[in-house]
Amino acid sequence: MQELKIYNTLSNKKEVFKPLKNGYVGMYVCGPTVYSNVHLGNVRTFMSFDLIYRYLLHLGYKVRYVRNITDAGHLTDDNAEDKISTKARIEKLEPMEIVQKYTVDFHQILEKFNNLSPSIEPTATGHIVEQIEAIKTILENGLAYEVNGSVYFDVLKYNEKEHYGILSKRKIEDAIENTRNLDGQSDKKNPQDFALWKKAEPEHIQRWPSPWGVGFPGWHLECTVMSTKYLGEKFDIHGGGMDLKFPHHECEIAQSQACNHTAPVNYWMHGNMLTMNGKKMSKSTGNSILPNEIFTGENEHISKAFSASVARFFMLQAHYRSILDFSNDAILASEKGYIRLMEAVSLTSKLESSKSSSFDVKAWKQKCYDAMNDDFNSPILIAHLFEAVKFINLLKDGKETLTKEDLLEFTTTINSFVFDVLGLESAEVGEDNLDKLSGVVEMLIKMRNQARADKDWNLSDKIRDELLILGIQLKDGKDGTSFTVN
RNA sequence: GGCGUCAUGGCCGAGUGGCUAGGCUGGGCUCUGCAAAAGCUCCCACAGCGGUUCGAAUCCGCUUGACGCCUCCA
Numbered sequence: 001m002q003e004l005k006i007y008n009t010l011s012n013k014k015e016v017f018k019p020l021k022n023g024y025v026g027m028y029v030c031g032p033t034v035y036s037n038v039h040l041g042n043v044r045t046f047m048s049f050d051l052i053y054r055y056l057l058h059l060g061y062k063v064r065y066v067r068n069i070t071d072a073g074h075l076t077d078d079n080a081e082d083k084i085s086t087k088a089r090i091e092k093l094e095p096m097e098i099v100q101k102y103t104v105d106f107h108q109i110l111e112k113f114n115n116l117s118p119s120i121e122p123t124a125t126g127h128i129v130e131q132i133e134a135i136k137t138i139l140e141n142g143l144a145y146e147v148n149g150s151v152y153f154d155v156l157k158y159n160e161k162e163h164y165g166i167l168s169k170r171k172i173e174d175a176i177e178n179t180r181n182l183d184g185q186s187d188k189k190n191p192q193d194f195a196l197w198k199k200a201e202p203e204h205i206q207r208w209p210s211p212w213g214v215g216f217p218g219w220h221l222e223c224t225v226m227s228t229k230y231l232g233e234k235f236d237i238h239g240g241g242m243d244l245k246f247p248h249h250e251c252e253i254a255q256s257q258a259c260n261h262t263a264p265v266n267y268w269m270h271g272n273m274l275t276m277n278g279k280k281m282s283k284s285t286g287n288s289i290l291p292n293e294i295f296t297g298e299n300e301h302i303s304k305a306f307s308a309s310v311a312r313f314f315m316l317q318a319h320y321r322s323i324l325d326f327s328n329d330a331i332l333a334s335e336k337g338y339i340r341l342m343e344a345v346s347l348t349s350k351l352e353s354s355k356s357s358s359f360d361v362k363a364w365k366q367k368c369y370d371a372m373n374d375d376f377n378s379p380i381l382i383a384h385l386f387e388a389v390k391f392i393n394l395l396k397d398g399k400e401t402l403t404k405e406d407l408l409e410f411t412t413t414i415n416s417f418v419f420d421v422l423g424l425e426s427a428e429v430g431e432d433n434l435d436k437l438s439g440v441v442e443m444l445i446k447m448r449n450q451a452r453a454d455k456d457w458n459l460s461d462k463i464r465d466e467l468l469i470l471g472i473q474l475k476d477g478k479d480g481t482s483f484t485v486n
Numbered sequence: 487g488g489c490g491u492c493a494u495g496g497c498c499g500a501g502u503g504g505c506u507a508g509g510c511u512g513g514g515c516u517c518u519g520c521a522a523a524a525g526c527u528c529c530c531a532c533a534g535c536g537g538u539u540c541g542a543a544u545c546c547g548c549u550u551g552a553c554g555c556c557u558c559c560a
Contacts, residue, residue: 042559043560174556242560247556273554284558317498377500397524474522
């Protein structure tokens with residue numbers, strides 16, 4: 001098996017990946033809070049982990065990929081209404097209708113982007129019992145306290161033995177110094193303490209009974225409980241967006257330590273943000289673009305519609321740990337590159353072999369693996385794929401050669417990287433329709449060739465130009481005319 | 487204010503102490519009836535200032551700037 005290096009945000013270093021159990025990987029990724037449509041920035045994170053999931057599968061690992069759905073609303077501050085409830089009130093729906101609506105939307109969008117489904121997709125509300133049990137354990141272990149129907153995690157006490165801030169590289173002393181005292185209306189002993197269980201006010205709709213009264217679980221707890229349940233007290237990879245590092249993931253570590261007396265995760269991975277106009281995409285500021293707006297082109301930031309594959313390719317051209325800025329120019333450039341890549345890939349089935357090879361397929365193949373083994377460096381992989389594109393075009397013209405064996409290995413490799421690992425899809429034209437379309441276009445090509453033979457350039461150009469308007473491009477090559485559909 | 491990340495050519499975006507990223511765009515050439523496509527080729531770089539080094543865009547320090555987190559956030 002290839003040696004894979006993963007950048008661990010716990011150590012801030014690339015580390016050789018060694019799963020706990022040989023050949024098996026347990027991976028947990030924080031999913032969305034389903035109170036509104038996912039925007040493109042949300043999609044980027046899930047796509048980054050889709051790439052990681054796909055590559056692990058490609059390497060032959062058996063991966064259990066758990067990604068939760070947060071369907072219990074959490075509070076933006078101690079006294080506000082949670083987002084799901086707010087949305088339910090605005091849309092005049094039950095909270096669970098909101099949850100259902102946006103869960104379906106989330107699945108549909110990710111499917112359009114050709115993301116593979118996780119192995120398990122647990123919900124927070126489906127694991128209230130387990131969350132209550134975890135709180136009991138933390139209370140028993142003396143690292144939480146109950147006040148007025150709520151239970152809080154005692155961060156200062158935890159910090160006596162463990163380091164609260166190990167992931168986000170913070171010192172709790174700094175946090176305390178920089179905390180402004182807000183009126184003291186909170187039940188917390190310390191502002192850094194976080195809720196494990198919150199007492200439900202009468203108007204709070206999502207509510208469950210507990211040993212501490214009617215309430216609802218704290219935000220961080222669900223991930224601890226569900227990852228433990230499905231992946232064990234210790235598992236290989238935990239992922240999420242960079243913005244979840246603190247406090248969410250920090251709290252997860254503290255909760256797991258408090259429950260299970262062990263660090264839960266060997267490799268922490270954080271995907272970086274998608275920005276637009278240099279600022280983080282965020283619905284609250286209006287600086288965001290929805291996937292459906294990409295598909296229809298109906299957004300002031302873009303000049304035309306783009307397919308999900310193009311958007312996917314655009315995002316894969318940047319490394320998952322880099323900030324990526326979305327712009328019309330950038331995605332237009334990606335679209336051209338994407339088309340060039342996919343046209344070359346579609347040519348691979350038509351290539352012919354020779355007696356010798358003018359290209360070192362094995363060396364090229366290893367470079368592709370090296371790129372992905374270096375912390376899933378998809379931009380480098382894509383650069384190597386473009387090297388292959390050039391080679392394919394020369395091969396087609398007979399200017400390069402491959403033996404039968406090399407050709408097979410070459411086409412197998414390029415197809416598996418493009419489709420299986422990067423998860424790109426070729427243009428969606430139904431097989432049947434494509435056959436019919438081909439017939440029609442071939443007929444027009446014949447007519448045009450007759451016109452060209454007669455030097456009737458007006459007619460031949462008319463056929464070519466009008467087809468182009470319809471999105472069908474003719475290409476005159478040495479072996480006759482071919483066409484592509486845009 | 488605290489913590490952290492990043493500053494690469496016209497645009498997007500990789501990267502390593504000495505050697506080509508790649509894509510898009512622009513110029514030239516080949517091919518073509520003309521185009522397009524494809525191929526070849528050219529131009530344009532590593533924020534600024536110091537330091538380490540035989541040698542740094544790559545390591546260290548400072549300056550400037552941008553962004554992220556510190557409240558829900560992918």
